Amino acid sequence: MSSRWEVIVIGGGPGGALAAKKCAEKGLSTLLLEKKKMPRDKCCSGMVMGTWIQDIIKKEFGEYPDDMKNDTENLNGYAVHVPGEPVQDLNIHTPAIWRKILDTWMCKKAEEQGAELRDSMRVTSVKEIDGKCIVIVKKDGEQIELESEFVIGTDGANSVVRRSLFPDFKPKRLIGYRECYETRINMPENRFNIISPLNRFPIFFIHYKKNYMLLEGMALEGMLNETIENARQYLIQNHEMKSDIKPLWRDGCATHVMYKELSTKVFRPAKGNILIGGDAAGMNIPVTGEGLGASIKNGYDAAIAVIESKKSGKPAEEIYLNAIDELLEKYHDIFTYGLRVGNALKKKDYKEYSKSLAESWEYALTIL
Numbered sequence: 001m002s003s004r005w006e007v008i009v010i011g012g013g014p015g016g017a018l019a020a021k022k023c024a025e026k027g028l029s030t031l032l033l034e035k036k037k038m039p040r041d042k043c044c045s046g047m048v049m050g051t052w053i054q055d056i057i058k059k060e061f062g063e064y065p066d067d068m069k070n071d072t073e074n075l076n077g078y079a080v081h082v083p084g085e086p087v088q089d090l091n092i093h094t095p096a097i098w099r100k101i102l103d104t105w106m107c108k109k110a111e112e113q114g115a116e117l118r119d120s121m122r123v124t125s126v127k128e129i130d131g132k133c134i135v136i137v138k139k140d141g142e143q144i145e146l147e148s149e150f151v152i153g154t155d156g157a158n159s160v161v162r163r164s165l166f167p168d169f170k171p172k173r174l175i176g177y178r179e180c181y182e183t184r185i186n187m188p189e190n191r192f193n194i195i196s197p198l199n200r201f202p203i204f205f206i207h208y209k210k211n212y213m214l215l216e217g218m219a220l221e222g223m224l225n226e227t228i229e230n231a232r233q234y235l236i237q238n239h240e241m242k243s244d245i246k247p248l249w250r251d252g253c254a255t256h257v258m259y260k261e262l263s264t265k266v267f268r269p270a271k272g273n274i275l276i277g278g279d280a281a282g283m284n285i286p287v288t289g290e291g292l293g294a295s296i297k298n299g300y301d302a303a304i305a306v307i308e309s310k311k312s313g314k315p316a317e318e319i320y321l322n323a324i325d326e327l328l329e330k331y332h333d334i335f336t337y338g339l340r341v342g343n344a345l346k347k348k349d350y351k352e353y354s355k356s357l358a359e360s361w362e363y364a365l366t367i368l
């Protein structure tokens with residue numbers, strides 16, 4: 001294997017797959033490194049939210065293949081459930097795809113354009129010295145040193161790229177969880193159900209994929225089991241979930257909250273020729289936590305920055321951070337909704353709370 005590349009993309013999620021695809025199709029020698037053996041799963045509802053992302057997936061990757069078609073058709077909208085208030089419906093069709101299938105398809109498309117995908121390759125550090133990026137990788141216990149002109153770090157929430165570049169930056173960590181049951185409860189089918197049991201514990205989500213019901217949400221560190229148990233008890237008491245039912249499987253992942261540091265520019269997700277995107281840069285959309293669109297947008301912008309930088313000599317960091325700032329600008333208004341939701345909850349105005357929660361989701365779905 002060559003150890004020198006024009007671009008090394010780290011992380012085979014949607015952000016990395018699109019970045020690698022775009023660089024490779026422009027003729028840049030591109031290596032896509034993935035820590036896990038592919039196909040790999042990701043703790044995620046897999047909802048492709050908003051028209052921008054749906055359109056760019058079609059444009060860049062093509063029509064969904066047959067094994068995804070069913071998942072792209074079933075979810076016809078969202079339902080916000082607040083106790084004592086009418087259910088708020090948002091009729092916005094949204095594909096909900098298993099990430100294992102989606103991400104594998106996207107990586108394959110990057111390979112078809114000439115990117116070299118290497119899985120089971122865990123990056124342990126990244127640095128830039130005299131315009132050269134050095135990427136250290138562990139594979140089967142062996143350490144390998146790779147070199148590139150540019151690095152695009154789309155290596156998820158626990159990003160090694162971010163920690164290598166900004167070792168002192170320690171954003172707030174939350175734990176995402178997902179439990180899969182073979183059951184149905186008294187909750188609308190074909191809806192992504194957003195359930196807020198008011199101030200007792202965090203919002204959580206219920207949706208169905210074929211025979212399966214998925215219970216998903218976020219928990220504070222150290223509160224994972226309690227948070228999931230509270231959600232289960234709420235469903236048992238209010239939505240006819242069987243009390244003795246056990247999940248077929250559960251998984252989870254870390255996620256970080258970085259809006260404040262991003263919007264105040266305390267944290268800038270790029271340095272020289274090393275660009276960071278998606279969950280690695282904390283770019284999830286506030287309120288919904290949607291991150292597929294954000295990672296794809298960042299992956300796209302990072303690739304464009306690399307391509308332009310190679311052409312014009314303009315620093316990749318500068319081009320990329322301009323695109324990041326444009327996106328953050330779009331995030332700004334969502335905070336106004338966030339405040340409205342928070343204030344209504346504080347005042348125990350549950351009618352307004354339910355309405356503003358639904359409206360904040362509706363607005364967030366139009367950001368990308």
Ligand SMILES: Cc1cc2nc3c(=O)[nH]c(=O)nc-3n(C[C@H](O)[C@H](O)[C@H](O)COP(=O)(O)OP(=O)(O)OC[C@H]3O[C@@H](n4cnc5c(N)ncnc54)[C@H](O)[C@@H]3O)c2cc1C
Nearest residue numbers: 011013015035044045046047123156176278279291292295
């Ligand atoms: C419970 C839950 C539900 C969610 N539901 C949705 C949803 O419905 N819709 C939505 O848009 N968003 C959702 N999100 C958010 C979404 O999952 C992420 O924002 C999205 O996956 C980010 O994509 P990414 O490409 O940045 O990173 P990831 O998808 O996390 O990909 C990062 C990749 O990098 C690899 N990697 C990590 N470290 C290394 C390393 N050191 N070396 C090499 N490779 C490495 C990982 O194995 C992974 O393959 C959800 C999140 C959670 C927790």
